[in-house]
Amino acid sequence: MSSRPELLAPPEIFYDESEARKYTSSSRIVEIQARLSERALELLALPDDGVPRFLLDIGCGSGLSGETLSENGHQWIGLDISASMLNVAVEREVEGDLLLGDMGQGLGLRAGVIDGAISISAVQWLCNADKSSHEPRLRLKAFFGSLYRCLSRGARAVFQVYPENIAQRELILRQALQAGFGGGLVVDYPHSTKKRKEFLVLTCGSVPTSINEGYKESCSEDDDSEDEENGMVGVSDRNRPRKKQRTNKKGKGREWVLRKKEQSRRKGNDVPHDSKYTARKRKSRF
Amino acid sequence: MRLISHNLLSCNIKGVKNGFPLKIEVGEVIQKEVDFNADFLRHMFAKIEWKALVEGARSMGYTELPEDSPDATVLDSADDSFLRKLHHALLELHLEEGALVCPETGRKFPVSKGIPNMLLHEDEV
Numbered sequence: 001m002s003s004r005p006e007l008l009a010p011p012e013i014f015y016d017e018s019e020a021r022k023y024t025s026s027s028r029i030v031e032i033q034a035r036l037s038e039r040a041l042e043l044l045a046l047p048d049d050g051v052p053r054f055l056l057d058i059g060c061g062s063g064l065s066g067e068t069l070s071e072n073g074h075q076w077i078g079l080d081i082s083a084s085m086l087n088v089a090v091e092r093e094v095e096g097d098l099l100l101g102d103m104g105q106g107l108g109l110r111a112g113v114i115d116g117a118i119s120i121s122a123v124q125w126l127c128n129a130d131k132s133s134h135e136p137r138l139r140l141k142a143f144f145g146s147l148y149r150c151l152s153r154g155a156r157a158v159f160q161v162y163p164e165n166i167a168q169r170e171l172i173l174r175q176a177l178q179a180g181f182g183g184g185l186v187v188d189y190p191h192s193t194k195k196r197k198e199f200l201v202l203t204c205g206s207v208p209t210s211i212n213e214g215y216k217e218s219c220s221e222d223d224d225s226e227d228e229e230n231g232m233v234g235v236s237d238r239n240r241p242r243k244k245q246r247t248n249k250k251g252k253g254r255e256w257v258l259r260k261k262e263q264s265r266r267k268g269n270d271v272p273h274d275s276k277y278t279a280r281k282r283k284s285r286f
Numbered sequence: 287m288r289l290i291s292h293n294l295l296s297c298n299i300k301g302v303k304n305g306f307p308l309k310i311e312v313g314e315v316i317q318k319e320v321d322f323n324a325d326f327l328r329h330m331f332a333k334i335e336w337k338a339l340v341e342g343a344r345s346m347g348y349t350e351l352p353e354d355s356p357d358a359t360v361l362d363s364a365d366d367s368f369l370r371k372l373h374h375a376l377l378e379l380h381l382e383e384g385a386l387v388c389p390e391t392g393r394k395f396p397v398s399k400g401i402p403n404m405l406l407h408e409d410e411v
């Protein structure tokens with residue numbers, strides 16, 4: 001197997017029956033995925049009130065990540081594009097509901113209903129164009145846009161990703177921020193080639209707590225110690241950049257502003273009430 | 287697929303305005319017991335579209351839910367019979383075989399081994 005399965009075949013072909021079975025029969029993979037899922041759940045920073053939440057597992061595969069959610073008492077829906085992976089999940093009797101679907105086509109979920117989302121080792125798949133009709137940028141856009149809509153206010157989405165290169169990382173991050181998310185990258189063990197793990201932590205609406213930092217210390221022996229020497233953390237906690245302004249000279253107009261405010265209200269955000277001043281141009285000396 | 291997921295799911299076909307709720311066509315329904323957690327049900331109650339839940343449950347053969355969305359006070363009443371029913375409807379009934387049908391276009395999403403196939407054709411994206 002190449003170190004980058006994304007380059008070999010589309011996911012629904014690559015994760016065929018034998019690959020799906022290999023995936024869950026390797027105790028090493030099971031352990032790694034469980035550890036990544038635990039960390040993603042931690043980064044979701046759900047309220048510490050003991051109430052189970054309704055979560056989404058994107059690219060849930062054979063249910064290894066979802067099992068971590070169940071073990072922590074939560075209910076979940078898992079989405080995956082590979083029927084073979086989902087069949088293994090059924091055999092393993094996972095507790096979540098499963099959907100066969102393509103995240104690049106957008107998620108068909110009602111607005112504001114999901115308490116949080118995790119995705120373990122899956123989103124980098126969207127950076128590949130597997131069909132002539134595929135345009136990675138548009139698929140990422142459809143995905144993040146629909147995810148943003150279905151998350152409840154203040155909810156987070158945490159993605160453990162393996163981007164192939166800097167351009168891919170940037171592409172994923174940019175599409176996420178353009179969809180309206182805030183947040184940024186958390187890197188655990190940034191100086192270890194083996195242990196380095198990236199998590200994209202996205203926030204939807206107001207952020208209750210700040211995003212915590214990546215892990216610095218090494219906690220296991222299986223490491224070449226030399227690339228651990230200085231345990232600096234690479235956290236680039238970005239705020240949402242302003243959307244590119246696409247206004248014409250007259251500005252966007254009152255109607256546009258009122259519509260946007262209404263949309264935002266429906267998401268449950270605090271929006272100033274409408275008045276005769278709404279969407280008026282400021283005096284130039286302002 | 288359980289009704290808790292059905293209640294959040296809508297049809298995603300390009301151009302569809304009202305893809306909710308998906309109509310349930312039953313082939314086979316199975317039941318699996320799930321631990322009761324009142325806090326979770328209270329948390330979910332506000333998100334649930336009641337009418338869709340009642341209809342979904344009815345199509346799966348469960349008719350114990352009240353027709354109209356009950357007042358939120360029942361969630362905290364000492365008698366937990368309402369929560370028990372809600373629990374059963376949301377979490378214990380599984381559509382094992384059948385289909386989900388888009389209310390606007392009539393497009394069928396087949397459900398097999400409990401898994402709805404929500405993959406869209408290229409011209410639906």
Ligand SMILES: C[S@@+](CC[C@H](N)C(=O)[O-])C[C@H]1O[C@@H](n2cnc3c(N)ncnc32)[C@H](O)[C@@H]1O
Pocket residue numbers: 011012015033058059060061062063064065079080081082085101102103104119120121122125126
């Ligand atoms: C490395 S596996 C991880 C599975 C699971 N999250 C785990 O931790 O065990 C990646 C999964 O992403 C899924 N995937 C890839 N592209 C996808 C897409 N466009 N939509 C949904 N799932 C996708 C694959 O089918 C595969 O099951």
